[in-house]
Amino acid sequence: QVNLLQSGAALVKPGASVKLSCKASGYTFTDYYIHWVKQSHGKSLEWIGYINPNSGYTNYNEKFKSKATLTVDKSTNTAYMELSRLTSEDSATYYCTRDSFAYWGQGTLVTVSS
Amino acid sequence: DVVLTQTPVAQPVTLGDQASISCRSSQSLVHSNGNTYLEWYLQKPGQSPQLLIYKVSNRFSGVPDRFIGSGSGSDFTLKISRVEPEDLGVYYCFQATHDPFTFGSGTKLEIK
Numbered sequence: 438q439v440n441l442l443q444s445g446a447a448l449v450k451p452g453a454s455v456k457l458s459c460k461a462s463g464y465t466f467t468d469y470y471i472h473w474v475k476q477s478h479g480k481s482l483e484w485i486g487y488i489n490p491n492s493g494y495t496n497y498n499e500k501f502k503s504k505a506t507l508t509v510d511k512s513t514n515t516a517y518m519e520l521s522r523l524t525s526e527d528s529a530t531y532y533c534t535r536d537s538f539a540y541w542g543q544g545t546l547v548t549v550s551s
Numbered sequence: 552d553v554v555l556t557q558t559p560v561a562q563p564v565t566l567g568d569q570a571s572i573s574c575r576s577s578q579s580l581v582h583s584n585g586n587t588y589l590e591w592y593l594q595k596p597g598q599s600p601q602l603l604i605y606k607v608s609n610r611f612s613g614v615p616d617r618f619i620g621s622g623s624g625s626d627f628t629l630k631i632s633r634v635e636p637e638d639l640g641v642y643y644c645f646q647a648t649h650d651p652f653t654f655g656s657g658t659k660l661e662i663k
Contacts, residue, residue: 474600482600482643484652498651532599538590538645539611541599 439463441533441542448548449523457545459516459533466514467491470536473507473518476544477529487536488516523549553577555644555655563663569632572658574644576625581648588647591620591629594657595640603642604629634660 444458459471473485486497488507495507504527506519520527530544554577564570580587591604602611604620607627617638619630631638639662644655 481656482645482654484654496650500651534599537602537605537647538592538600539602539605541601544599 439535439540441535441540443531443533443542443545446546446548448550450551451524451549453523454519454521455523455547456517456519457531457533457547459518459542461514461516461535464535466509467511471507471509471516472534472536472538473505474532474534475501475529476532485518485531490516520547523547525549552651553580553646553649553653555646555653557642557644557655557658559658560656561659561661563661564634565663566636567633569630570634570638570660571631572629572642572644572660574622574627574629574655576627576646578649579624580627580646581624586648587623589620589622589627590645590647591618592643592645593638593640594643595637598640600643631660 440462442460447455449455467490470487470489472487475483484498485501485505488495490509508517528549530546532544533542556575558573562570580589587607589607592600594600603614603618608620617632621628639660641657641659643657
């Protein structure tokens with residue numbers, strides 16, 4: 438069965454970076470794009486962008502272009518999202534989801550605080 | 552960016568009754584390939600969103616036929632008949648026709 442296992446919660450200081458992971462199993466990793474979605478506490482969902490695990494091609498929501506960097510490691514079937522120059526506005530739960538959004542990871546809570 | 556406006560914000564419902572949620576788009580969601588990429592998700596408390604409906608009216612695997620998606624162009628509706636306790640949570644519409652993809656602001660289905 439398809440499973441996306443995300444890394445655990447992270448507490449990071451303002452100005453720092455954090456790298457989240459999403460390990461896929463139960464399907465051929467390179468056959469489906471991986472998308473990332475942000476959900477601020479109690480708020481709606483925002484699409485960050487996607488990566489093609491086969492080619493490494495990425496497509497970002499303009500809003501997140503200078504914030505998020507998507508990569509993959511095909512040898513471990515893992516997708517990554519690095520968030521840089523963190524501020525309190527980046528505190529949120531981040532989800533990875535497989536194209537076409539039928540399968541989701543459990544989410545990673547990122548808290549930005551000094 | 553495409554704005555998806557969901558109404559109502561909260562939908563109080565009696566178990567066993569029908570609920571209806573509207574999703575209106577700021578522009579047509581018909582893709583150049585003829586498909587309309589409008590989807591519906593349910594997020595239960597403390598859980599990840601789960602796909603209910605894709606391409607307007609197609610139920611995802613395992614979704615009960617009590618969930619019916621309809622609409623076209625820029626006006627869409629999700630109807631839930633005979634609401635059950637496990638249907639409670641926040642419903643989101645989502646469009647993947649135009650880049651960037653966008654979600655609606657959500658409708659909370661709650662017990663009256």
